[in-house]
Amino acid sequence: ELNPSRASMVERRYTEVMTAADGAVHEALTATWNAFDDFAHNGVGEREIVYRRLNEMHAQLKEALRFAESIKPPGDLSERHVKRQVAYSMAVEASVLALSWLDLGDETMLERADQVHEDAVAQFDLLRELTEG
Numbered sequence: 001e002l003n004p005s006r007a008s009m010v011e012r013r014y015t016e017v018m019t020a021a022d023g024a025v026h027e028a029l030t031a032t033w034n035a036f037d038d039f040a041h042n043g044v045g046e047r048e049i050v051y052r053r054l055n056e057m058h059a060q061l062k063e064a065l066r067f068a069e070s071i072k073p074p075g076d077l078s079e080r081h082v083k084r085q086v087a088y089s090m091a092v093e094a095s096v097l098a099l100s101w102l103d104l105g106d107e108t109m110l111e112r113a114d115q116v117h118e119d120a121v122a123q124f125d126l127l128r129e130l131t132e133g
Helices: 004-042 047-070 075-104 107-132
Strands: none
Touching: 004 047, 004 075, 004 107, 047 075, 075 107
16 A cells, blocks of 8 residues: 555656656547548649558557556546546547548548547547646
8 A cells, every 4th residue: 555655756746657648649539630630621632642651650659548447546636537538549430430421431430530520639638627727
């Protein structure tokens, strides 16, 4: 059993590691999504390059989700950790939908991909507020 000073150290370290992971996932999701968005909505870029970048992002997101699922959060951070897993899951879903749109060209799938991406970004913004606030 941890004494209170040790518990706060563990929580602080957990927060540092997961905040860094959140930032990396958010950055990958945002940067790659901009290229996808330009291609999907404006016809800018080449499909193969966008597909490759999305595929790489998808692999990173899946790995981040596996990492988040492998962590047992300390203390009172369980609720925040569940929110984190939801955000990571939404990011993975957005990448799957975007890749599927590139393969199939279905406009409903594109709309869904855009919506899930927007929701994932909102979840990451919420996580940042919870961590900083």
